[in-house]
Amino acid sequence: MIERLLASRDEPTPFASRCPSRIVLDHVTSKWGVLVVVALAQQSMRWGELHNYIEGISEKMLAQTLRTLEADGFVLRESAGTVPPRVDYSLTPLGHELAEVLIPLVRWVGNNVGRTSVGTPSYVSA
Numbered sequence: 088m089i090e091r092l093l094a095s096r097d098e099p100t101p102f103a104s105r106c107p108s109r110i111v112l113d114h115v116t117s118k119w120g121v122l123v124v125v126a127l128a129q130q131s132m133r134w135g136e137l138h139n140y141i142e143g144i145s146e147k148m149l150a151q152t153l154r155t156l157e158a159d160g161f162v163l164r165e166s167a168g169t170v171p172p173r174v175d176y177s178l179t180p181l182g183h184e185l186a187e188v189l190i191p192l193v194r195w196v197g198n199n200v201g202r203t204s205v206g207t208p209s210y211v212s213a
Contacts, residue, residue: 131177162188
């Protein structure tokens, strides 16, 4: 049914093998992409703040994810001409639209992880 809904519009459909929307879908639904967008929906952050906030992300993955989301138009990188350099990351209007969709998804996953085969995460004391 969803395929018919998407196919009935004059918009790209991720069900088509060569649709460029698949690239965007891959970027915005990667584990790190989702977490970066949701984190920045709360407030703009510096690179180090994001790195500390998103536990477990490597420096390489954070840098790569930020570059990708910036290139896609979801994240704004603002560099202040100060010494030492200060770079802030925030969401663009398009990024805020995306966050409105992702936040309920992340909330749903958090609320329902115990119902999945993953069960209770090891960091939660039983």
